[in-house]
Amino acid sequence: MYEILSKVRRLIPNRGKRYSFYDVGFHGDKYLIQLVDSLIKDCRYFIETGANVGTTLAYMAKTYPHIECISCEPDKGAYREAVKNTSSYTNSRLFNETSQQFISRLREKMADLFSEKCLFWLDAHGYGFDWPLKEEVEFITSNFGSGLILIDDFLVPGEECFKYDMYKGQTCSYDFIKDSICKDKNHRVYYPAYTDRTSNHHPLTGWGLISFGCERELNIPDDLKSKINGPIDFG
Numbered sequence: 676m677y678e679i680l681s682k683v684r685r686l687i688p689n690r691g692k693r694y695s696f697y698d699v700g701f702h703g704d705k706y707l708i709q710l711v712d713s714l715i716k717d718c719r720y721f722i723e724t725g726a727n728v729g730t731t732l733a734y735m736a737k738t739y740p741h742i743e744c745i746s747c748e749p750d751k752g753a754y755r756e757a758v759k760n761t762s763s764y765t766n767s768r769l770f771n772e773t774s775q776q777f778i779s780r781l782r783e784k785m786a787d788l789f790s791e792k793c794l795f796w797l798d799a800h801g802y803g804f805d806w807p808l809k810e811e812v813e814f815i816t817s818n819f820g821s822g823l824i825l826i827d828d829f830l831v832p833g834e835e836c837f838k839y840d841m842y843k844g845q846t847c848s849y850d851f852i853k854d855s856i857c858k859d860k861n862h863r864v865y866y867p868a869y870t871d872r873t874s875n876h877h878p879l880t881g882w883g884l885i886s887f888g889c890e891r892e893l894n895i896p897d898d899l900k901s902k903i904n905g906p907i908d909f910g
């Protein structure tokens with residue numbers, strides 16, 4: 676009996692959830708990785724929501740040892756894997772909680788970060804938890820003075836080759852979050868301008884970048900300029 680059960684567990688690991696760890700973050704998308712490399716230069720913190728098994732968290736902590744990398748993951752199995760995958764990086768901190776709880780933690784215990792320039796990677800969705808994207812955008816843009824928000828699985832307008840997410844009939848897109856962006860701060864929106872898939876392990880996945888409270892447009896490196904579309908004029 677025990678043998679049969681352990682065979683079944685091996686065939687259906689973690690009750691159907693896939694816990695796959697990769698050496699490289701951000702879906703292994705070469706251009707997104709280059710963009711992150713230029714954005715992080717101005718930041719002291721990388722803040723992620725939805726770590727899963729810590730692929731992007733470990734990548735950031737390993738690649739940028741001088742950056743504090745903080746994330747949350749409510750799924751116990753994924754969290755345990757993420758802890759293992761990030762345990763050798765002293766600049767990484769991970770909380771076993773939802774983004775909604777993580778937001779309360781930032782507000783109540785880590786408010787000193789509000790004056791720091793942070794790069795956010797909002798990627799909390801699925802696994803049966805409530806989708807926190809609007810709350811995240813509202814909290815970040817109202818409390819942090821300025822910052823950079825990358826949203827994963829985002830609809831890239833006019834580019835059907837990019838996959839994006841939908842929850843309960845709502846599309847992960849600028850239209851969905853635009854009213855959650857703090858009205859007192861300026862913001863700019865950027866999208867990918869490439870259509871080639873550079874990842875060995877993931878399909879082409881949409882993203883959006885929102886800079887808020889920043890005086891100037893982003894300084895995109897010359898070799899990346901043709902790959903990034905923005906700032907978008909919503910005129």
Ligand SMILES: C[S@@+](CC[C@H](N)C(=O)[O-])C[C@H]1O[C@@H](n2cnc3c(N)ncnc32)[C@H](O)[C@@H]1O
Pocket residue numbers: 700701702723724725726727728729730731732747748749750753772773774775798799800801802803804805806807
């Ligand atoms: C696509 S995976 C994240 C991948 C990871 N960010 C990376 O780049 O390696 C999405 C994760 O979000 C988590 N999640 C779902 N709802 C969440 C919520 N409300 N708060 C925080 N995490 C959530 C899921 O458990 C899942 O592990």
